[in-house]
Amino acid sequence: MIPTAFDYVKVRSVDEALAALAEHGEDAKLLAGGHSLLPIMKLRLAIPTVLIDIGGIPELSYVRVEGDEVAVGAGTRLFEIERDEVVRAEAPLLSHVAGRVGDPQVRHRATLGGTVAHSDPASDVPTGLLALGGSVVVQGPAGRRSIPVTACWTGFFETDVAEDEMVIEVRVPRTGSSGWGYEKFTRRENDWAIVAAAAVEGRVALANMAGTVVRATATEEALARGASVAEAAALADQGTSPSSDMHADAEYRRHLARLLTRRALETAAAA
Amino acid sequence: MSILGTRVVRTEDPLFLTRGAVYTDDLTDERLTGALHATFVRSQVAHGRLLSVDTAAALEAPGVVAVVTAADVTDLVDIPPPFPFINAAMTRPWLASDRVRFVGDPIAVVLTEERYQGEDAAEMVVVDVDPLPAVVGTAAAATDEVLLFPEAGTNLLAAFGEPVPEDFFDGCEVVVTQALVNQRVAPVPLESRAAAAAWDPDGRVTVWCTNQGAQQARGQLGDWLEMDPDLIHLITPDVGGGFGAKIGADPEYAFIAWLARHVGRPVRWAESRSENMIGMLHGRAQDQVVTIGGRRDGTVEAYSLVFDQDCGAYPRIGAVLPTLTMLMAPGVYAFPKVHAQGRALATTTTSIGAYRGAGRPEATAAVERAVDLFAAEIGMDPAEVRRKNLVPAFSAPHTTPMGATYDNGDYTAALDKALEAAGYDELRAEQARRREAGDVRQLGIGLSVYVEITGADNGAGTKEAAELEVHADGTATVLTGTSPHGQGHATAWAMIASDQLGIPMEKITVLHGDTDLVPQGGGTMGSRSLQQGGAAVHQAADELIEEARRRAAERLEVDPTDLVVDLGLAGLAVRGTPGAGVSFAELAAEERLLVNTVFNADAPTFPFGAHVAVVELDVESGKAQVVRVVTVDDAGTVINPLIAEGQRHGGIAQGVAQALLEEVLYDEDGNPTTSTLADYPFVSATELPSFELVEMATPTPMNPLGAKGIGEAGTIGSTPAVQNAVIDAAAHLGVRHVDMPVTPMRVWRAIQQAGSHAQQEGN
Amino acid sequence: MQVSITVNGEQRTDEVEPRLLLAHYLREVRGLRATNIGCDSTSCGACTVIVDGLSVKSCTVLAAQADGAQVTTLEGLAGADGELHPVQAAFRAEHGLQCGFCTPGMVMAAIGVLADNPDPTDREVREGLEGNLCRCTGYHNIVRAVLTAAQAGPAAGQVPQAQEVQA
Ligand SMILES: Cc1cc2nc3c(=O)[nH]c(=O)nc-3n(C[C@H](O)[C@H](O)[C@H](O)COP(=O)(O)OP(=O)(O)OC[C@H]3O[C@@H](n4cnc5c(N)ncnc54)[C@H](O)[C@@H]3O)c2cc1C
Ligand code: FES
Ligand code: FES
DSSP: OOOOOOEEEEOSSHHHHHHHHHHHGGGEEEESSOTTHHHHHHTTSOOOSEEEEOTTOGGGOOEEEETTEEEEETTOBHHHHHHOHHHHHHOHHHHHHHHTSSOHHHHHHOBHHHHHHHOOTTOHHHHHHHHHOOEEEEEETTEEEEEEHHHHEEETTEESOOTTOEEEEEEEEOOTTSOEEEEEEOSSTTSOOSEEEEEETTEEEEESSSSSOEEOHHHHHHHHTTOOHHHHHTTTTTTOOOOOOSSOOHHHHHHHHHHHHHHHHHHHHHO | OOSTTSOOOOSSHHHHHHTOOOBGGGOOOGGGTTOEEEEEEEOSSSSEEEEEEEOHHHHHSTTEEEEEEGGGOOSOOOBOOSSTTSOTTOOBOSSOSSEEOSTTOEEEEEEESSHHHHHHHHTTOEEEEEEOOOOOSHHHHHHTSSOSSGGGOOSEEEEESOOOOTTTTTTOSEEEEEEEEEEEEOOOOSSOOEEEEEEOTTSOEEEEEOOSOHHHHHHHHHHHHTOOGGGEEEEOOBOOOOTTTTSSOOHHHHHHHHHHHHHTSOEEEEOOHHHHHHHSOBEEEEEEEEEEEEOTTSOEEEEEEEEEEEOOSSOSGGGGHHHHHHHTTTTTBOOSEEEEEEEEEOOSSOOBOOOTTTTHHHHHHHHHHHHHHHHHHHTOOHHHHHHHHBOOOBSSOEEOTTSOEEOOBOHHHHHHHHHHHHTHHHHHHHHHHHHHHTOSEEEEEEEEEEEOOBSOOOSSOSEEEEEEEEOTTSOEEEEESOOOSSSOHHHHHHHHHHHHHOOOGGGEEEEOSBTTTOOOOOOSOTTOIIIIIIHHHHHHHHHHHHHHHHHHHHHHTSOGGGEEEETTTTEEEETTOTTOEEEHHHHHHHSOEEEEEEEEOSSOBOOEEEEEEEEEEETTTTEEEEEEEEEEEEOBSOSOHHHHHHHHHHHHHHHHHHHHTOOOOBOTTSOBSOOSTTTSOOOOGGGOOOOEEEOOOOOOTTSTTOBOOOTTHHHHHHHHHHHHHHHHHTGGGTOOOOOSSOOHHHHHHHHHHHHHHHHHHHO | OEEEEEETTEEEEEEOOTTOBHHHIIIIISOOOSSOOOOSSSOSOTTEEEETTEEEEGGGSBTGGGTTOEEEOGGGTSOTTOOOOHHHHHHHHTTOOSSOSSHHHHHHHHHHHHHHOSSOOHHHHHHHTTTOOOSSSTTHHHHHHHHHHHTTOGGGGOOSSSOOOOO
């Protein structure tokens, strides 16, 4: 299976990319690693007429410590984040979730910006980022702005990033000394999460329990009140709206959310 | 020392590893120059009346040469059902004309100059279908409320056997009954289907296609196209796996040949995986009910298996699978009374065919689950119950209540070897420890003892052809009617010939899969190849030696009985006269030294074995991980252990996959929901352990090699062992049964239900 | 559009459609048909090749994205004298292939695994190959082959062309 025909524009800088976006409007799509976009184009579930290839923009690929945050460029590939010594030391949960995506070949292509912008409710990196806190930096015709991760993913495959904007960077707090846990439940090792739970510093995020990645607020509040891990985790599915599909029905997903939250919190506490 | 039985690396591999094999879609044959690319337009509705097919827009699309619909197919008759016992009204049109019967039913074909143009144009064909209710599952089919073939008046393709007599279990102290699902799975050879065809001016067609037997495929094309098979040159290039789903030909292959004639240009087709997942035959798909009765001391007295076989929309091999399942129903057990009954039904889904094991895994899964259920009911160790009921070791043929005649076997020895290698007692002790401690990760130990049938009559009888020629330059050529697609026949057949003739393996070329070269052949399926095709090569070598002996005796002026095979010479030497002799090559220089033979096995063989699977079950989530699979697979004499082990490994993996992961699913409207490999959980390396293989070899008297089939054994044995292991891991929580695939959700739910059940009983 | 891609050490410039997948470029434009296509969903890995030192699934990369890149396919592994790459040799010795369809991708992915981790365990090999499906071997002998290849040292994780497989 192959995509429908499109025009291809290769850009070398963020400015070029934004100019191309402005020129081609809503028919255009940014192409980063292409590992979400090309598969759906091959199945003809997306039919953009222009692809703007941002995969070769050098200025978007970096990891930097800035104050009490780690800044990672949107073009950084997931395998680089997985292996980067700074990320491993300063935000180990981010390194770990990057390493849990798909398989090695996928991680060699997929980018941080792509996984953030794609907004799949089952995706690992956004789940980790939501637990870590921090922000997504975007740039558009009006300049740069920062979106807190809690406001970034607005719906099923929808984000707060406007059509004429692009993701430039992700900033996460330095949590290197804190314990963390990530529990991804799949049938096969390399599958997308049926449910996943990330925990760090009393914050808990869940994958695939709603139309977007979500925080387990009831659990977080209970922890803040001093509840035990078991008590708090038992509330993890509160306020979520899991779907039923061939992998799991909603009831089982709720069970998994509670179970995985407990385990992620236990791992975090054990560190 | 004989080369037979040694670990010879494959002669196929150097090319495969450097240049890659040449599959049908890789062909650059000049006869295919300028070939058009065919793209099928398939129904996206499971069942409905086809109101119209509008090709106008597609015809205008770039590169489109033709768009063919049913209206164009005026010179072919619809495909009749493949077996005489099926209602003659259940025919299959080449392209749907008034009705579609499954998602994937071909409706039109677009022919384009370039491959990429096909998909674009196919999207422009506008199909209007008035939907009818779908028929999903055998229960819905059996009601006959919605009929796939109204003219047939029923969805029933065939009924085999009688109902279980009412008094069948009378007198049994314990009777257990359980409904089981042997789910529908997809064979998924990594190479999808592909075909190409080119016509000669003189009316002969060359067809290349991926299949498991060129001769059988040619026969099928001849029947369907109403052509003299001699006018069809069928070539099987390298084949990227088959697993039963590439037996014979699919209608698409014949249609590619028809299209090439229709447009007067070569045509080629290679389907996508999404097309393959709905278009290629599926396997298994039985709904079973087992009932097992006996005494509390562990003796089983009666066993029945009643089942419905889902055959999908158009009858294929699935329609006869029930007969194999019934034949093998009692498996390895000496149950005094066995009854089996099966029905074959049409549903609005992809057709069912053979899939690795084909009919036997379903029988084994049923009886092995039944024995475990019986053991659980009477509270006896499942190994013990098996031992009590196994057919004792036999070397003279044993005939079962279902009428199968097993050649030889020692099931108890197989079980004991497997248990010993697994460390069964220690495993049970570890399991008890974990249960006692209430561990989250519980251990499950699952057993299965199986016997299967290989080299059964596949329609062409139990025979296979071989031609063997030694050339003047000292090389030799073997032509075989088997059709290797991973099984390494080029290596194994060369080993057999080399062993007898003394010609080094590297000088022996094995050819197959070209009907002009090898007009007769049975192909590769049902694990028949070594015991029939390998035996034919062996017989050919024997006959070639006799021919050489006759000629050498004349040439050397000695008595033929004084000539012995001299392997170092690769020829015949005069007994007691050092230096006197003649090589086969020298004889071939005088006159072609060639024999053509057909080996006829009188009957099939019955390989057997025992598997022990060990799983770790996370009882909180319900997820099981297979940590060990220990197998004894006795297939008689082994020619090349490297290859035989490879067959076992692949089989075991597919069996584990069925137990744990894989299932083809449809929604209630008959839409497939597992039609890409992102959705269909094809087993990957991370879900499997390395396997522990135990050797056991009981040669069969049915062929001179002593070989039985090994291709399907692993699949047949491992599925029930793994299913039983997962259930065993949760047995202490009250779980007695979980259907396949034993998904985490199903296991978790079974544990919940058993828990609440126990609670209620406790109250 | 034009792309200029170096495949197995040989650079060429070709006119292609922007939507042409790298896998099809290799097979149809460059005539290198060892690289197979086994799925539509980036799941099977049969199309795995090495691009600029990294194993990637060439069915999910546009030829356009590979413009200027160094690509190695199965055909580019053996020496001019026919000497097999350590991973090829190990696949043969351990019977790591049957029908051969997954093999080109499996070999390239295995090189990627060994580049990343020269001395992997059984489990690490399995995880490294999680994106590559094989229907024939049950993975048993593939895993053994990769473990055997690892014994050949760093060469097992490298491709002969002028590119380093990034660790
Ligand atoms: C086989 C396979 C398995 C996978 N398994 C997992 C998994 O287990 N877990 C998981 O989380 N993910 C998984 N993924 C998805 C993978 O992580 C995606 O590649 C990633 O989510 C998208 O990154 P990309 O760079 O490839 O984005 P692309 O595919 O290039 O783009 C994705 C979307 O984001 C947009 N976009 C890209 N970059 C930007 C930017 N800088 N600013 C604004 N918009 C942008 C694009 O226009 C497009 O709409 C899998 C993918 C595959 C193919
Ligand atoms: S063909 Fe590329 S992953 Fe399957
Ligand atoms: S060898 Fe056949 S798919 Fe791997």
